[in-house]
Amino acid sequence: MTLKTILLKRGPIKKIGVIGMGYVGIPAAALLADAPQFDYVTGFQRDSSTSGYKIAMLNRGESPLKGEEPGLEELLKKVVAAKKFQCTSDFSKIAELDAVTLSIQTPFLNKEDLLPDFSALKDGIRHVGKHLTPGMLVVLESTITPGTTGGMARELLEQESGLVAGNDFALAHAPERVMVGRLLRNIREHDRCVGGIDEASTKRATELYSAVLTTGKVIPMTATAAETTKTAENTFRDLQIAAANELALYCEAMGINFYDVRAGIDSLKGEGITRAILWPGAGVGGHCLTKDTYHLERGVQVLGKGTLDYPENEPSIYVLARRINDFMPTHMFRLTRDALKRAGVSLKGAKVAMLGWAFLSNSDDSRNTPSEPYRDLLLKDGARVSVHDPYVAEYPDVPIVPFVEEALEGADAIAIFAGHHQYRALDPKVLKNLSGKKHPVIVDGRNMVDPDAYIREGFVYKGIGRGDKNGHAIIG
Ligand code: SAJ
Numbered sequence: 001m002t003l004k005t006i007l008l009k010r011g012p013i014k015k016i017g018v019i020g021m022g023y024v025g026i027p028a029a030a031l032l033a034d035a036p037q038f039d040y041v042t043g044f045q046r047d048s049s050t051s052g053y054k055i056a057m058l059n060r061g062e063s064p065l066k067g068e069e070p071g072l073e074e075l076l077k078k079v080v081a082a083k084k085f086q087c088t089s090d091f092s093k094i095a096e097l098d099a100v101t102l103s104i105q106t107p108f109l110n111k112e113d114l115l116p117d118f119s120a121l122k123d124g125i126r127h128v129g130k131h132l133t134p135g136m137l138v139v140l141e142s143t144i145t146p147g148t149t150g151g152m153a154r155e156l157l158e159q160e161s162g163l164v165a166g167n168d169f170a171l172a173h174a175p176e177r178v179m180v181g182r183l184l185r186n187i188r189e190h191d192r193c194v195g196g197i198d199e200a201s202t203k204r205a206t207e208l209y210s211a212v213l214t215t216g217k218v219i220p221m222t223a224t225a226a227e228t229t230k231t232a233e234n235t236f237r238d239l240q241i242a243a244a245n246e247l248a249l250y251c252e253a254m255g256i257n258f259y260d261v262r263a264g265i266d267s268l269k270g271e272g273i274t275r276a277i278l279w280p281g282a283g284v285g286g287h288c289l290t291k292d293t294y295h296l297e298r299g300v301q302v303l304g305k306g307t308l309d310y311p312e313n314e315p316s317i318y319v320l321a322r323r324i325n326d327f328m329p330t331h332m333f334r335l336t337r338d339a340l341k342r343a344g345v346s347l348k349g350a351k352v353a354m355l356g357w358a359f360l361s362n363s364d365d366s367r368n369t370p371s372e373p374y375r376d377l378l379l380k381d382g383a384r385v386s387v388h389d390p391y392v393a394e395y396p397d398v399p400i401v402p403f404v405e406e407a408l409e410g411a412d413a414i415a416i417f418a419g420h421h422q423y424r425a426l427d428p429k430v431l432k433n434l435s436g437k438k439h440p441v442i443v444d445g446r447n448m449v450d451p452d453a454y455i456r457e458g459f460v461y462k463g464i465g466r467g468d469k470n471g472h473a474i475i476g
């Protein structure tokens with residue numbers, strides 16, 4: 001019997017499982033549960049010491065995600081009250097389901113050797129394999145190396161279940177495209193690439209995602225094309241950011257204002273011309289842009305099997321872009337050091353107030369935050385560092401102060417690392433008083449402040465891309 005026939009006999013998808021209750025899995029589960037055509041959704045979460053607490057919270061209809069997530073808490077309360085969603089660590093419940101999605105982190109073990117760490121993902125896949133039944137649909141939502149769905153995932157599922165993908169069960173990749181702060185909207189409104197290992201799998205996965213899409217539409221393709229689309233779209237974004245960062249460094253060296261240049265370049269519009277210049281800054285963090293380039297690089301290495309035609313001895317521009325973006329926290333460190341020197345203060349013993357620990361503005365997400373390497377460089381040179389972030393309450397081995405005044409008190413330098421809206425309202429007079437220094441330093445890594453307002457107050461100002469200001473005369 002073909003998979004198509006098995007799926008027809010099984011009927012429409014009614015009972016769904018979502019493995020991985022994080023930034024991707026939680027909003028996805030809530031939206032699927034809220035879709036009238038589905039009976040219920042079960043969220044699966046390991047009852048571990050670090051994340052087991054989420055199970056009880058979710059079953060109370062509470063979101064464990066701390067940042068601002070419009071509509072998520074209300075939706076969770078609604079689907080829990082309607083008994084359409086529950087969370088459990090009992091993976092045996094997978095056996096009763098029609099479809100299971102996996103949204104599990106896929107970090108990199110070693111970027112040099114392009115070795116991804118699929119250990120958590122494999123655990124999740126094994127759980128599914130153990131309880132897989134004929135006609136079930138399995139979808140990988142995590143960002144993965146091209147070739148993983150039809151390779152490692154398929155093999156593991158077949159090993160564990162004794163069933164055959166494409167014959168007995170459907171298998172697809174439908175990469176997530178969410179950003180913290182707008183999780184629900186992104187799932188509903190972004191088009192969804194859906195790549196099955198075969199047509200029947202693509203069709204079955206389309207049935208699942210069509211139910212939650214509002215303005216977004218399904219874009220069917222092969223599993224490998226979907227894997228490459230996802231890794232490439234993040235790689236391209238990272239490349240665009242690196243291009244902006246490099247131009248900003250050039251503008252600093254040439255003594256001009258990057259933002260004038262950007263406005264100039266951006267003015268070339270019309271006739272299908274777009275010059276999408278992104279924003280330079282203190283660095284690129286998060287769980288996505290910092291690793292997806294390496295998934296793509298590994299994909300071409302494994303699937304390309306040496307057939308890639310590329311200029312001799314030239315590095316991948318994607319990996320070079322990663323290195324430029326990884327350099328920005330070091331640049332912030334050098335700007336801080338040089339500005340303190342202008343103020344006659346050595347780094348050793350100086351107090352530096354860091355504003356922003358999260359990698360993204362107005363969020364609590366501090367995965368791979370560029371703030372960390374900057375802080376490490378300061379500590380290595382004997383500076384004292386005080387970190388403030390209105391959204392991030394705690395971070396391993398990094399004390400975070402709840403009130404900004406505490407960080408600013410007696411600071412020789414202030415470095416803005418995240419574009420949280422609270423920091424846009426900072427008043428240079430207040431900061432000057434709190435620091436109590438004659439020439440405190442301000443280093444703007446997110447174009448948040450007006451340089452002249454600070455320079456007038458006697459600050460030593462430095463800003464990413466502000467070559468027009470970074471050498472200003474010190475007032476007072
Ligand atoms: N950043 C800049 N300059 C910019 C844009 C961003 O320095 O112009 C920095 C941010 O400060 C941050 C990092 O880059 O540290 C990443 O920011 P982001 O806005 O890309 O946020 P992510 O990583 O959460 O979201 C990306 C998005 N990918 C694309 O737009 C192609 C999102 O759509 C994906 O869903 C997400 O990765 C993911 O989960 O893959």
